[in-house]
Amino acid sequence: MYLAASDISRSTPNDHIWYNLSTNGLVATGRTYLIFRARANNDVHIAFTSHNSVTSGTGYDIVIGGWGNTRSTLRYGIEGSECVHTNHNPLSQTFFDDFWVSWTGNYVRVGTGTSVGSSYFLSCYQPSMHSINFIWIRTGWGSSGEWRFVNGKCSPFQLFKTRNIIQSLYDSIYTVDSYI
Secondary structure, three states: OOOOOOOEEEEEOEOOOOEEHHHHOOOOOOOOEEEEEEEEOOOEEEEEEOOOOOOOOOEEEEEEEHHHHOEEEEEEOOOOOEEEEEEOOOOOOOOOEEEEEEEEOOEEEEEEOOOOOOOEEEEEEOOOOOOOOEEEEEEOOOOOEEEEEOOOOOOHHHHHHHHHHHHHHHHHHHHHHHOO
16 A cells, blocks of 8 residues: 555554544545554554544444454444454554455445455444544554554645645745845
């Protein structure tokens, strides 16, 4: 998977704390999938929520390689009831592994690789899908993690920040020209 300059790299410590990716400019609003890479010994957790809170209860919690890298699960809400699980060893523990998550057509699915829709190992039918606006990540249970996200979209905060940088550059050029 190729990472562009707008893509996001993030580390998570072995602390069980959820980190909101909107602070890095990555939002789920308007998306139907996310492609990412992760490197960890076990317990790669990624959550998708409607609200800017992991305690809201409206969303999906995905554990990849939990239980000592022997099992993955998809749950309703953060640490909520399980929809589906599979027993496997999805994390190579040494290299970055490619994954995708999609939420469309009444299904939440998780797969390997970068081709969304193929090679999925978790699939959960949802008669009424939660809206997905925020993405959260964490590691723990004896493992820290490294993450890489394909972005392609900016949050309003990132757009505001970019506009301010451009305005500042314009102002500095205009100021220099006026003294020549």
